[in-house]
Amino acid sequence: MSFLAPLALIAAAIVGPMIVAMYLLKLRREERVVSSTFLWQRMVRDIEANAPWQKLRRNLLLLLQLLLMLLLVLALARPFIPVTGISGANLIIIFDRSTSMLATDEPPTRLEAARRQAMALIDQLPDNGRATIITIGGQMEAPIASSSDRRELRRVIEQIQPSYSNQSDLTQALTLASALAAREPDSEVAIISDGNVKVPDGLRVPARVRYFPIGRSSNNVAINAIALQPGAFEQTLFVQATNYGDKQVTRRLSIYLDGQLDFAIDMTIEPGREQSLTQPIPATVGVIEVRLDEGDALPVDDRAYAISPQRETVRVRLVSDGNRFLQTGLSLLPGLEVVQVPTTTTTFSESAAEIPLTIFDGTVPATLPPGNLLFIGPLQSTELFSITGEFDFPLVRPTALEDPILRNVRFTDVNILRAPRIVPGSWARVVVDSDGGPLLLAGEREGRRIVVLAFDLHLSDLPLNIAFPILLANLIEYLLPVSSLQLTTGQPIVAPVDSSIEEVRIIRPDGQVVSSRDGRVQMQANQTFYTDTDLPGIYTLEERRGNTVIASRRFAVNLFAPNESRIAPQRDLTIPQLSGAQSTVARERDGRQEIWRWLALTALIILLIEWLFYQRNALIILRERWRRRAAGSS
Numbered sequence: 001m002s003f004l005a006p007l008a009l010i011a012a013a014i015v016g017p018m019i020v021a022m023y024l025l026k027l028r029r030e031e032r033v034v035s036s037t038f039l040w041q042r043m044v045r046d047i048e049a050n051a052p053w054q055k056l057r058r059n060l061l062l063l064l065q066l067l068l069m070l071l072l073v074l075a076l077a078r079p080f081i082p083v084t085g086i087s088g089a090n091l092i093i094i095f096d097r098s099t100s101m102l103a104t105d106e107p108p109t110r111l112e113a114a115r116r117q118a119m120a121l122i123d124q125l126p127d128n129g130r131a132t133i134i135t136i137g138g139q140m141e142a143p144i145a146s147s148s149d150r151r152e153l154r155r156v157i158e159q160i161q162p163s164y165s166n167q168s169d170l171t172q173a174l175t176l177a178s179a180l181a182a183r184e185p186d187s188e189v190a191i192i193s194d195g196n197v198k199v200p201d202g203l204r205v206p207a208r209v210r211y212f213p214i215g216r217s218s219n220n221v222a223i224n225a226i227a228l229q230p231g232a233f234e235q236t237l238f239v240q241a242t243n244y245g246d247k248q249v250t251r252r253l254s255i256y257l258d259g260q261l262d263f264a265i266d267m268t269i270e271p272g273r274e275q276s277l278t279q280p281i282p283a284t285v286g287v288i289e290v291r292l293d294e295g296d297a298l299p300v301d302d303r304a305y306a307i308s309p310q311r312e313t314v315r316v317r318l319v320s321d322g323n324r325f326l327q328t329g330l331s332l333l334p335g336l337e338v339v340q341v342p343t344t345t346t347t348f349s350e351s352a353a354e355i356p357l358t359i360f361d362g363t364v365p366a367t368l369p370p371g372n373l374l375f376i377g378p379l380q381s382t383e384l385f386s387i388t389g390e391f392d393f394p395l396v397r398p399t400a401l402e403d404p405i406l407r408n409v410r411f412t413d414v415n416i417l418r419a420p421r422i423v424p425g426s427w428a429r430v431v432v433d434s435d436g437g438p439l440l441l442a443g444e445r446e447g448r449r450i451v452v453l454a455f456d457l458h459l460s461d462l463p464l465n466i467a468f469p470i471l472l473a474n475l476i477e478y479l480l481p482v483s484s485l486q487l488t489t490g491q492p493i494v495a496p497v498d499s500s501i502e503e504v505r506i507i508r509p510d511g512q513v514v515s516s517r518d519g520r521v522q523m524q525a526n527q528t529f530y531t532d533t534d535l536p537g538i539y540t541l542e543e544r545r546g547n548t549v550i551a552s553r554r555f556a557v558n559l560f561a562p563n564e565s566r567i568a569p570q571r572d573l574t575i576p577q578l579s580g581a582q583s584t585v586a587r588e589r590d591g592r593q594e595i596w597r598w599l600a601l602t603a604l605i606i607l608l609i610e611w612l613f614y615q616r617n618a619l620i621i622l623r624e625r626w627r628r629r630a631a632g633s634s
Contacts, residue, residue, distance in 0.1 A: 064610040071603035079595055088188030088208065090146070091131040092177045093118055096193030096214075097160055098137030098168040099564035103194070103297045105217035111162055114192045114214050118157045121190055121212075122150055132180060136197070138163035138490065138534065140172045146180070164300070164489040164534050166402070166561040168193065171200040174575070181207035191584065195570025196563060204576045211573045211584035218568030219245035221269060222301035223290055224560055225408035227470060227486075228281070230309055230334045235281040237306065238470075239290050240408065243269035244566045249296075255279060256289040264293075276466065283308075287538060287554065301565050305538055305556035307485040309334030314480055315354065317369070319343055320361035325463035326376070329472045330359075336476070357479050362456060372449045372479045377456035378420065384450060386423040391436030394419055399433045405442055405451070405474045406431060407488075407560070409467045416462075419455035428452070442478065449479050487557045493530040495541055495553065497523065503544040504528045509537025509557075533557045 095118060097111060106113035122131060131153050132145045144156045170191070181187035187207040191197075194215040225240035243249055248270050255263040269275045281288065285308060292302040318340045320326065330338050339355065343362070348355075348369035359374040364382050373384075381387050398411045411432050421437045424430065427450065432440035441452040453475075462468050487493065497504060504516045504523055514520040514530070522529040533539065536559050543551040559565075573584045612619070 060613060064606055064613065068603055068606045068610065071599050071606060075597075075599040075603065079599070088186050089126055089129045090181070090184040090187040091121060091125060091129060092180055092187065092189045092207070093121060093131060093133050094170070094173045094177060094189065094191045094193070095133060095135045095157070095160060096137055096168055096191075096197065097135050097163050098165050098196070099162065099300060099559060099561055100168075100194055100196045100298065100567045101137070101214070102162050102300055103215060103217070103220070103567045104299070105215055105297045105567075110194055110214045111160075115157055115160070117192050117212050117214065119154060121192075122153050122157070125150070130184075132177075133157065133160075134173045134176060135160055135163075136170060136173045136193075137168045138165035140169075140176075142176065146184075164536060164559060164561075165564070166488065166490065166559075167563045168197040169200075170197050170575075171203070174200055174203055174205060177207070178203065178205050181205065191573065191575075194567065195573060196566060196568075197573070199573060199575060204578050206578045208579065208581070209575050209577055209584045211575075213569050213571055215567065215569030217297045218566075219247060219249070220296050220298045220301070220565055220567045221245070221249055221251050221292060222298070222559075222562075222565035223292060223304040224274070224301075224562060224565065225276075225470075226288075226290060226304040226306050226558065227408070227473065228288060228306040228308060229332050229469065229473075230283070234283050235285065235308060237279045237281045237288060237290075238276065238466075239279070239304070240274050240276040241267060241269060241292060242274040242562070242565070243271055244562075244568075245296075246271045246568075251296075252293040253277060254291045254293055256291070257281065257285045258287055259289075287556075298565065298567055300536065301559050301561070303536065304558045304560075305536070307538070307554050307556045309485060313337050314356060315339055316476075316480075317341065317348070317350075317355045317358040318361065319345060319358065319363055319365070323361050323457065325457050325468070326359070326361055326472075329463075329469055330476075332469060333473055333476055357476075370448075373451070374475060374479055375450075375452045377454070377459075378422075378452065384425055384445065385428070385441070385452060387420045388423055389421045390418055391421055392418050394434035394436045394439065396439065397433045397435070399430050403429075403431050403442070405440070405471070405478055407470075407474055409471045409474065411440075411467065414460060414462045414465060414467065416455050417459040419459075422452065422454050424452070451475055451479060485553075485555055487533060487555055488560050489534055489536055489557055491533060491557070493528075493533060493539060493541065493555050495528050496526060497528050497543055499526055501543045501545060501550065505542040505544060506530050507540040507542070509535050509539065 095114060101109070101111040101114060103110050125131060128148070130146045130148045133143055133153065133156050135141045135143065144153060147153055177189045181189065189205060189207050189209045191209065191211045192214065193211070195211070195213055221241055221243050223239065224242045225238070227238040229236045229238070237255070239253065241251070241253065248268065250266055250268045253265050253267050254261060263279060265277065267275045267277070288306040290304045295302060313335050315337045316330065316339065318326070318330065318338050320340060321343050327338070327340070330336055346365055346367070348358070356371045357374065358369050358371055360376065360378065362377045362379060364375065364378050364380050368382070378387065394416050396411055396414055396416070398406060416439070419434070419436065419439060422441070424438060424441050425445070427445035428441040428443040430438045431442050432438070437454070439454045443450060457463050493506070504521050506514045506521055508514070516523045516528065520530070520532065528541070536557055539555045539557055541553050541555065542549050574582050575584050576582060
C-alpha cells in the first residue's frame with residue numbers, strides 16, 4: 001500500500017500526543033470533606049491515579065479517540081492499492097461492442113465482462129477526474145464526453161448495446177481520443193476489447209494507451225455463405241461453414257424450409273478450413289433457414305437465411321460468339337433475360353432503361369453502349385483501360401477481400417494460363433491483382449458501373465470452380481442496382497414502390513414494426529430505404545394503401561463477418577504513442593484503487609461508538625424513564 005499525500009501522516013505524531021496529554025492532565029474528581037478515609041481507600045487511589053503525569057490507566061474513550069485520529073490521518077494521506085487499471089485524471093474509454101463481444105467464453109458474454117471492466121475504471125477515477133465513453137463496432141459513437149458524474153457514466157455504460165458489425169475499426173475512435181487528449185493534461189486512453197479490431201497506421205496518440213483484453217476462447221464455427229439458385233423444377237441451396245478455431249469439430253447442420261425441419265447432416269471441419277453443402281430445395285419454398293446445432297462460443301453466426309428470388313425480369317445483353325460457361329451461369333441467375341448478339345455487332349440502339357447491362361465476352365466494340373458494362377477477356381484497349389501485352393501463369397493476389405464482389409469467393413484457388421496486361425483508368429479499383437497486373441477491376445464512371453475480368457474463361461479453371469457461379473452472381477448484383485433479397489448486416493433495404501403507395505412498413509426479425517409514417521422508413525422518388533438492418537434474420541416489407549397490404553416481400557439479412565467470427569482474443573495491441581511506447585497491455589502498477597473513503601466511513605462509525613459510550617449513563621437514565629412511563633400508561 002502507498003500514499004498519495006504521505007505528509008499527512010505527520011499529523012498523527014502531533015495530534016496523538018496531545019490527546020494522551022489531555023487525558024494525563026485531566027482531573028475528573030471534586031474535593032469533598034469526609035469524617036474518615038477508612039472506607040474511601042479506593043477513592044483515594046483514584047485521586048492519585050488522576051494526578052498529573054501519573055501512570056495512564058486503561059480508558060476505552062482514549063483508545064477510541066486515538067483510533068479515530070489514526071483513521072482520519074490515514075484517510076488524509078490518501079492510501080491506495082496498485083491495481084490493473086488507469087491513473088490519469090482525464091480518462092477516455094474506447095468500448096468495443098462489435099459482434100465478437102457477444103461470445104460467451106466470458107460469462108455471461110464478453111460484452112458484460114467489458115461493462116464490468118469499464119465500471120472498475122470509472123471507480124478508479126480521482127475525485128476531480130473526468131471520463132469520455134467512445135463506442136466502436138459499426139458506427140462510432142461518443143454518448144458522453146468529459147463528464148465527472150460517475151452515476152451518469154455508469155448509466156451510459158449499462159445502456160451500451162451490441163452492434164452486429166462486420167469489423168471494428170479503431171481509426172476514428174483513436175483520432176477522436178487523440179484530439180481530446182491533446183487538450184487535456186494527464187490524459188489516458190483505455191481500450192476495452194477482445195482485440196479483433198483494425199488498428200490505424202501512422203497515428204501517434206498523445207497520451208498513454210492501455211488495453212484491457214476480454215475473452216479466453218478461440219473455438220468458433222460460423223456459417224459464412226449461403227446462396228439459393230432457382231431452376232426449372234427445383235432450387236439449389238449452397239451452404240458453407242468455416243471452423244475459425246484451432247481444433248477439429250463436428251457440428252450438426254440443420255436446414256429448415258418455411259419454418260419446418262427438412263434435413264440435417266453432421267459436418268466435420270478441420271481447424272481453419274471450411275465445409276460446404278449443396279442441397280436441392282423444392283421450387284415452392286420461400287424461406288430457408290440453416291442452423292448449426294450444439295452451440296459454440298458465438299451463437300449469433302450459427303444461423304443463416306435465404307429468400308427464394310422474386311425480383312422482376314431484367315434484360316441483359318451478351319455480346320459473344322458462344323461461351324457455354326457464361327451462358328449456363330447466367331441462365332441460373334434469377335430474374336435475368338439474356339439477349340445474345342454476335343461480336344460483329346457495332347451499334348446498340350437500346351437505351352440503358354431497356355437494357356441496363358451489357359456483357360462483352362472477348363470483344364470490345366468501337367462505340368460502347370449505354371448502361372453498365374462487364375468486360376471478360378478484352379483483347380484491345382478502350383477509353384476505359386489500356387492493354388499493353390500479355391503474361392503467363394499469373395500468381396493471383398486478391399487485394400480487396402472485403403469487397404462485395406469477392407463475397408464467399410476464394411480466388412486463390414483459381415489457375416490462369418494467360419491474361420492481358422491491363423493498365424486501368426482512374427475510375428477503377430483493383431479487386432484481384434497478380435504479379436503481372438490486375439485481374440479484376442471494378443468502379444464507376446459517369447454514373448455507370450464497370451467491371452473488367454481480364455482473362456478469358458477458357459484459359460482458366462475458374463468455370464470448373466465452385467467460386468464461378470458465386471462470383472458471377474456477385475458481379476450481376478453489383479452491376480444491376482436492383483433490390484437484393486440477400487443482404488449483410490448494415491446494408492440498407494432498397495426497393496422500388498409505386499407512387500400510389502401511402503405507407504411502407506418493415507417488420508424486423510425481433511417482431512418490431514417500423515413505418516414510413518414515423519420516419520424510420522424513408523420514401524422518395526418511387527423508392528423506399530431502410531438502413532437499420534443491424535439484426536440478422538428475415539425482414540418483411542409491406543406496401544400499404546390505407547389498411548390494405550398491396551404487396552409484400554421479404555429480405556434475408558445475414559452476418560457473414562469473418563473478422564468477427566475469428567473470436568481468438570489478442571493479448572496486446574501495437575499502438576504508437578508520443579512517449580515512444582508501443583505496447584498497450586495494462587500492468588499491476590498502471591492503476592491505483594484509493595481506499596480513503598472506506599477509512600473515512602470507518603472513522604465515522606468509530607465516532608458514533610465513542611459518542612454512545614461517552615453518553616452511556618444518560619442513555620441508561622433515558623431508557624429507565626421510558627420504561628417507567630410505559631409501565632405507568634399501562
